[in-house]
Amino acid sequence: MKKTKATIFFIVFISATLRISAQRTVVNLVAKMDVRPQYELWDGNEVMLMGFTKLFGTPLSLPSPTLVFNEGDSVEIKLRNMSQSAPHTIHLHGLDVDQKTDGVPNLSFSVPHDSTGSYIFKAPHAGTYLYHCHVISTIHVQAGMYGVIIVNPPDGSNTTWEGGYAYDSENTWMMSELDSFWHQYNYIHMEGQHEHTNGTPILDYNPQYFLINGKSEKQLKGPDNSIISKIDETVYLRLVNIGYYGNRISLPEGLNAKVISSDGRPLPAAYDTDTLEMYPGERYGLLLQPSEVFEDSIQITYFDLNTQISKSIQQMPVKVSEVNGLNTGLVSKGLNIYPNPFKNEVYISTNNLHSYILTVSSMNGAEIMQLEVSDHLELQKLDMADLSAGIYILNINTEASSQNFRIIKN
Amino acid sequence: MKKGLLIFCCTLLYFASHSANTSRSLFIHGGNLIAVNDSLIPYVSFNEFDSFSQNNPVITLNLGDSLSLWVYNRDTIEHQFAIKNIDKPSISIPRLDSIHIDYFFSQAGNYIYYDPLNYPTNTFLGLAGMIAVKNHNYSSFYWNIKEHDKLWNTRIRAGAKVDWDTYYPKYFTINGKSNPMINEDSQARITGKVGDTLILYIANTGQSIHSIHFHGYHVTVLFSSKYTTHVGRSKDTCPVFPLESLVLQIIPDKPGEYPVHDHNLVAASANNTYPNGMFTTILITE
Numbered sequence: 001m002k003k004t005k006a007t008i009f010f011i012v013f014i015s016a017t018l019r020i021s022a023q024r025t026v027v028n029l030v031a032k033m034d035v036r037p038q039y040e041l042w043d044g045n046e047v048m049l050m051g052f053t054k055l056f057g058t059p060l061s062l063p064s065p066t067l068v069f070n071e072g073d074s075v076e077i078k079l080r081n082m083s084q085s086a087p088h089t090i091h092l093h094g095l096d097v098d099q100k101t102d103g104v105p106n107l108s109f110s111v112p113h114d115s116t117g118s119y120i121f122k123a124p125h126a127g128t129y130l131y132h133c134h135v136i137s138t139i140h141v142q143a144g145m146y147g148v149i150i151v152n153p154p155d156g157s158n159t160t161w162e163g164g165y166a167y168d169s170e171n172t173w174m175m176s177e178l179d180s181f182w183h184q185y186n187y188i189h190m191e192g193q194h195e196h197t198n199g200t201p202i203l204d205y206n207p208q209y210f211l212i213n214g215k216s217e218k219q220l221k222g223p224d225n226s227i228i229s230k231i232d233e234t235v236y237l238r239l240v241n242i243g244y245y246g247n248r249i250s251l252p253e254g255l256n257a258k259v260i261s262s263d264g265r266p267l268p269a270a271y272d273t274d275t276l277e278m279y280p281g282e283r284y285g286l287l288l289q290p291s292e293v294f295e296d297s298i299q300i301t302y303f304d305l306n307t308q309i310s311k312s313i314q315q316m317p318v319k320v321s322e323v324n325g326l327n328t329g330l331v332s333k334g335l336n337i338y339p340n341p342f343k344n345e346v347y348i349s350t351n352n353l354h355s356y357i358l359t360v361s362s363m364n365g366a367e368i369m370q371l372e373v374s375d376h377l378e379l380q381k382l383d384m385a386d387l388s389a390g391i392y393i394l395n396i397n398t399e400a401s402s403q404n405f406r407i408i409k410n
Numbered sequence: 411m412k413k414g415l416l417i418f419c420c421t422l423l424y425f426a427s428h429s430a431n432t433s434r435s436l437f438i439h440g441g442n443l444i445a446v447n448d449s450l451i452p453y454v455s456f457n458e459f460d461s462f463s464q465n466n467p468v469i470t471l472n473l474g475d476s477l478s479l480w481v482y483n484r485d486t487i488e489h490q491f492a493i494k495n496i497d498k499p500s501i502s503i504p505r506l507d508s509i510h511i512d513y514f515f516s517q518a519g520n521y522i523y524y525d526p527l528n529y530p531t532n533t534f535l536g537l538a539g540m541i542a543v544k545n546h547n548y549s550s551f552y553w554n555i556k557e558h559d560k561l562w563n564t565r566i567r568a569g570a571k572v573d574w575d576t577y578y579p580k581y582f583t584i585n586g587k588s589n590p591m592i593n594e595d596s597q598a599r600i601t602g603k604v605g606d607t608l609i610l611y612i613a614n615t616g617q618s619i620h621s622i623h624f625h626g627y628h629v630t631v632l633f634s635s636k637y638t639t640h641v642g643r644s645k646d647t648c649p650v651f652p653l654e655s656l657v658l659q660i661i662p663d664k665p666g667e668y669p670v671h672d673h674n675l676v677a678a679s680a681n682n683t684y685p686n687g688m689f690t691t692i693l694i695t696e
Contacts, residue, residue: 281647281673366580
């Protein structure tokens, strides 16, 4: 009898454990550091980064991968530190997690080199958040250890939050600056200060590069960054400032921009505007509802918080047409399509799409390939070596939505 | 709607029936602010007593109270006195002279008193504090946030000009203190229990914009002297503009110790050393 009870208890325990495990969304991040300059800036200069990637072999980029969850998800972020030097953490900025998960050294925990740490939490309110290392945060954030966290409503639908605004497509822009002197080998590696302890020297901050999703100037002219929409489509624009400067966003009137949320919460009173200022650590959510055909740009002014003097203006192209819009932002529901343009292969990574149908078509609508992707596959490789050079449409079709992305073969 | 109006009227009646006359004195003195690395920064401040202190005292009033204020100028040069967003002209205080002025605040909130003469130079030297006008009895905390540049203060105190277009401050303080000393200041260090209503009064008396990020909890904006439309917003990061004052409400839902800091992360340093800047922690117990 005792044996039977023990067996039943064991089966129930195992079942419960597996169920909990099955419901948890696990994201693997690797913290690492470049050993030589590899991140190309708009003028051809290359700098070293310290940052997060999903796979050790993937080069570091700015920002680090976007993480996408649904509200209520049980999440585990496993951080593997392979940076050869400093300890690192993940601060879940705005997610209001408990102290031990907050990612602040001494108050929670830090992950030394060649070690792994886990951040376990429940994804809170639908909204836009960010994550960054909080070890000598002044240096590590500037080095590149930051990314966006998007929390969708519980059903994962294209809605700003449960009972909120519906939208057709979304773009996420993370603003930052880069001071190349902070990315020199001796500084980023902090020789003699591998623990990156208190008392660390900080350089004067005089950034030369002003970034949107890690790009600036002519790099912003490509299809990956533009907002391309159709009349009467609704675009959800998520704005994040992780820099040390202020941002002034100037929007063309034709976009009919409405500010609806900030810092992961709906505003008590949404309002229409053509200008928005945002400051380090803030996030804003805007709905764009163009009612006319036009081509213009959204201007982002970067200004010094001490002098309030503008240091740079970056321009993001906007095109509103009468035909179907293309969501060309590489971030949508956690999708990352890279490289784009490509030569032979395209990778599609996601952490939040359990299954989807992928279709590649030519610009005149002819279907070239179709693939059903399932089983939580985080990284899908497409072999497109046989295609001729040109522009193709990659469609991702899920239960909740269908979105087009423009990919370019060189 | 009717219930809200009733509560509002009752609150007004309560504070009207408990209104009082508050008499306070402020003494203008020059001295040195002692920075976190023991560096001395030339400073001039309003002081509670007739000697130099690097804190400008917080004047707390209940809504409905009237303030009877004497200001004594013990400095060697002329100063002025004014309260931001209060419709009264600034008053000159000749050297070694004094003034008396009465104020009545018709709205709860946070008000900055300061020396507007040659703005921003005298304010920047340290002459700015806050008046908290309350309509509640919750635990309250007060942050006079400011950045400093020793070279700037030295030049201004010596009567020399500075070029604000090249301003790059090196020290970042709350109530004149930097990390880790901010947690030693009982007016600044936010403490409480889960479920408490905690009220934070912030005044930016510097010239930089500070973007204050709260770990652990979202806060609700109760008052903004610059953007009244921000009232009611739930935020984890609150920009505070020069001469802006805020009142924020925190209702902690869990225990723990959580940082609050300027997310212009350069301001987490002092004289180019991390992490001796505008960084403190909230401590919440069960």
